[in-house]
Amino acid sequence: MTKLAQWLCGLALLGSAWAALALAPPGLQPPAPLRQALLPLPVYLLVAFGCYSLATVGYRLATFNDCEEAAAEL
Amino acid sequence: QATATDQLVGFGLVAFSLVLFVYYTVWIIVLPFMDSDHGIHQFFLPREYAVIIPVAAGLLLLLFIGVFIMSVMWKSRKHTKKSD
Numbered sequence A: 001m002t003k004l005a006q007w008l009c010g011l012a013l014l015g016s017a018w019a020a021l022a023l024a025p026p027g028l029q030p031p032a033p034l035r036q037a038l039l040p041l042p043v044y045l046l047v048a049f050g051c052y053s054l055a056t057v058g059y060r061l062a063t064f065n066d067c068e069e070a071a072a073e074l
Numbered sequence B: 001q002a003t004a005t006d007q008l009v010g011f012g013l014v015a016f017s018l019v020l021f022v023y024y025t026v027w028i029i030v031l032p033f034m035d036s037d038h039g040i041h042q043f044f045l046p047r048e049y050a051v052i053i054p055v056a057a058g059l060l061l062l063l064f065i066g067v068f069i070m071s072v073m074w075k076s077r078k079h080t081k082k083s084d
Helices: A003-022 A032-038 A042-062 A068-073 B002-035 B041-045 B050-083
Strands: none
Touching: A003 A032, A003 A042, A032 B002, A042 B002, A068 B002, B002 B041, B002 B050
């Protein structure tokens, strides 16, 4: 199985778990505060991933050592 | 050693994304478990904005990326026509 297929399967699994909890009929719904935190979860994970990538870019930018010799060559 | 401006911008990005992450996490995950008369709620907008703002920002980002690509392609096309 390719990596893409693995990622898609994982996403499908998490997505269906989230949908099952979010779209449950009123009798089977999780308690109110949990449900309130659960519904925006996909957007939250996207924002969290965006924050992580921004932080990684920033950190690598800050810790990348200048190569003065290479700059002189250019 | 990275240049001073690089370090400043880099660590600034790290700090900014950390603040954003903490604020958003508290907004989405912590607030539903706090009583509605707790003082912390005054620091956060109504919950609908927790979804509307990231979606709108994402669309804006896509718009800027598309416009940037268009402008770069436009300029490169003009240069090849001039060389002919």
